[in-house]
Amino acid sequence: MEALIPVINKLQDVFNTVGSDAIQLPQIIVLGTQSSGKSSVIESIVGRSFLPRGTGIVTRRPLILQLIYCPKDDKEHRSALDATVDIEEWGTFLHAKGKIFKNFTEICKEIENETDRIAGINKGVCPEPINLKIYSTKVVNLTLVDLPGITKVPVGDQPEDIEQQIRELVLKYIANPNSIILAVVTANTDMATSESLKIAKDVDPDGRRTLAVVTKLDLMDAGTDAIDILCGRVIPVKLGIIGVVNRSQQDIMNHKTIKDALKDEASYLQSKYPTLATRNGTPYLAKTLNRLLMHHIRDCLPDLKTRVNLMMSQFQSLLYSYGEDISDKSKTLLQIITKFASAYCATIEGTARNIETTELCGGARICYIFHETFGRTLDSIHPLAGLTRMDILTAIRNANGPRPALFVPEVSFELLVKRQIRRLEEPSLRCVELIHEEMQRIIQHCGSEVQQEMLRFPKLYERIVDVVTILLRRRLPTTNIMVENLVAIELAYINTKHPDFYKEIAVVPSMIKSGNTNRPERPKSMYVKSSPKEHNDTVQSRAQVQDQVDFFNYLFHILPGTSYNEFVSAVQVYSLLFSTFSKLVFLLHFAYVLNF
Known part of the structure; x- marks a missing residue:
């Protein structure tokens, strides 16, 4: 089953290249408000800092992130021609074919440049996605789609209907019945008023394909805890609720590594929530997402195979009607x-x-x-x-x-x-x-x-x-x-x-x-x-x-x-x-x- 995710990734690349969404592929959609910790969650799963940061809307285009586990002896993805035989991790973009990004700072800069090239230098959003593949010995096979953060009030040069634009973009992705919704909420706010859970419920009223991630557990008010939230007593979510501890802005400014942040997260969970520590945290979240995605692909595979075969038959007939290849x-x-x-x-x-x-x-x-x-x-x-x-x-x-x-x-x-x-x-x-x-x-x-x-x-x-x-x-x-x-x-x-x-x-x-x-x-x-x-x-x-x-x-x-x-x-x-x-x-x- 582990091989299913790379197959879906290849299909995703093909559809993005030809600009078609005729088949809705299984994928995980990361949904949350601004400053809810979406980027920190994704970077913690990857283990490296590579996403642009700043004030206001930073993610202005959907980012399709494909994590590919690539051990040292992997001959399928490693090549001497690309000089990737001896390195542990690197990234490639679909729009920059043939170029290998070995420095994650360059990956961050490329995301910013590609966003400005299509969406402009203002704070407007664009529905055209950016496709990024990260090969690493430390990740699990996973496909995530990072969407712009939900906002209410336009700031700066943002258009007046920025809220409607983002909402339509989010609904376009999470309305896919083959997608898993990863709703990010903060622990220091009322979960019942969470905008991400509200939008997720609009397209998934039963919560059968929604997974909630509670961030900033360490920032809750003194004398309170998130046990009721993590156990699903406040808002039940069928795929579960997982709590994580993110790096703070001060930690990022102090150049605290994600490796150190994961150690601090494990220590905090063990001390604050000892009975729930094994079922929370970023490593558990990554494994859970990997397992959910594989099972979801397995469940969607029969219908997906039927639709792919039907489309192949249709296009084969169309190709046959065009006649033989032209030599002269x-x-x-x-x-x-x-x-x-x-x-x-x-x-x-x-x-x-x-x-x-x-x-x-x-x-x-x-x-x-x-x-x-x-x-x-x-x-x-x-x-x-x-x-x-x-x-x-x-x-x-x-x-x-x-x-x-x-x-x-x-x-x-x-x-x-x-x-x-x-x-x-x-x-x-x-x-x-x-x-x-x-x-x-x-x-x-x-x-x-x-x-x-x-x-x-x-x-x-x-x-x-x-x-x-x-x-x-x-x-x-x-x-x-x-x-x-x-x-x-x-x-x-x-x-x-x-x-x-x-x-x-x-x-x-x-x-x-x-x-x-x-x-x-x-x-x-x-x-x-x-x-x-x-x-x-x-x-x-x-x-x-x-x-x-x-x-x-x-x-x-x-x-x-x-x-x-x-x-x-x-x-x-x-x-x-x-x-x-x-x-x-x-x-x-x-x-x-x-x-x-």
């Missing part, structure tokens, strides 16, 4: 990126292994956006929307300037046609945005294709997604500029020689010759009221302008039944050309993007 990182990286790119292209081309059956995705949705969404949007744009007779009249008159026109000015035709063609730009840009959104959705869809690699290398997958997303976002402005340029190209040159356009113009002379003009009634609002003096001068010019408007109507008369029949042929022709050409350019552009 560059090759593996290239394979994963290539697989992602192939999955991306396959989703667009419709050759992916996992074809979606509930909704359109990838290339199918891009096709739907081009031919359905974008196509319907273009078809819904009426070529003559927003174009009135007044607009035509105003454009003709502005194109003529101060001169009365004999023929329809071509510049007015181009002006109005360009205004209508410009309406195609907004839905085209919206189409680009929809395609961009779908191409981003494809990135997430590819995650299922590379699921195994995604689980094994989550950060690599996140980086791939970021790079592709940034690339698509970077190409979006360029695509928008291309669409705007396409519209600008159409606006720059009006092709009146287009066959559809020319065919409709050919019927205009015959319509005029036959007199089938269907001249609409002139709206009164079209003309500006004039004075009688100006009336005769403007009648003729109005007639000329109206003839030009009528000719304009015949010139673009294509869709019978519309309200005005203006510009239908021209705008529809250009709409068709623009739609076909823009779709082709979109496809070519996105094909270029996909082959980035």
Whole structure:
């Protein structure tokens, strides 16, 4: 059974290294208020002074102390390489791997430095533990956890909630059902008001895993003794109550050794409590803790073994799912990126292994956006929307300037046609945005294709997604500029020689010759009221302008039944050309993007 404690110590080191507390290991938690003698008890068990001392809170981080009995012939822990063959005791820290501390003053300094490094130089506490192993020929195998002393009032730079912080830290450790609570109380105070016993009772109401240590037996008031306390008549504790005598502050200042203090303790107990001397004192406390810990480990071992085996099985399965070990990182990286790119292209081309059956995705949705969404949007744009007779009249008159026109000015035709063609730009840009959104959705869809690699290398997958997303976002402005340029190209040159356009113009002379003009009634609002003096001068010019408007109507008369029949042929022709050409350019552009 003696070998159980080192095994638990190894597990403790592993869990502290990986930062996991999935399994609650058996351990002894030292609990007490400030200046209750916790540090003195621990140092007496070890036999050396190595804990920081001072006023206020000195222990500001949990100290996991592993005592390892190491006889002279112990080849497992002693090594010529470490120069530990001939020394009696030394210490090592988990955070300072490979470094041997042979001087206990250096161990004390290292605890202070490591505490300040993590918890800061003020008096705040930190839950991250310090792991210290002490190898000695004079100790018993034991694992202790020294916690910050319980305090009520913040002092100095301590935060206002220091009491709550320490209480939560203490409860975190003693709530472990596999832990033994070592509650330290002082003999010169009322045990019934002990804060450490009160907190221990909160998590262990039956006291089945609580051991009380009564310190400062030699400081009780004259004429009193601790017999009732040590016999459990005041507050019963199932694991027992053990009294000890600590070194006083004056003894420490006088450099009184722990060896001498243990001799004085034995003499005091023999003289003051002769019937209880053999069941009290620091040596008896160390042996009792060793025995309790071994028995506690034995009791917890079946459940502990089951949980460890279960976790091993789970992590073995997880490790197996990651695949074989990687020998060539560059090759593996290239394979994963290539697989992602192939999955991306396959989703667009419709050759992916996992074809979606509930909704359109990838290339199918891009096709739907081009031919359905974008196509319907273009078809819904009426070529003559927003174009009135007044607009035509105003454009003709502005194109003529101060001169009365004999023929329809071509510049007015181009002006109005360009205004209508410009309406195609907004839905085209919206189409680009929809395609961009779908191409981003494809990135997430590819995650299922590379699921195994995604689980094994989550950060690599996140980086791939970021790079592709940034690339698509970077190409979006360029695509928008291309669409705007396409519209600008159409606006720059009006092709009146287009066959559809020319065919409709050919019927205009015959319509005029036959007199089938269907001249609409002139709206009164079209003309500006004039004075009688100006009336005769403007009648003729109005007639000329109206003839030009009528000719304009015949010139673009294509869709019978519309309200005005203006510009239908021209705008529809250009709409068709623009739609076909823009779709082709979109496809070519996105094909270029996909082959980035």
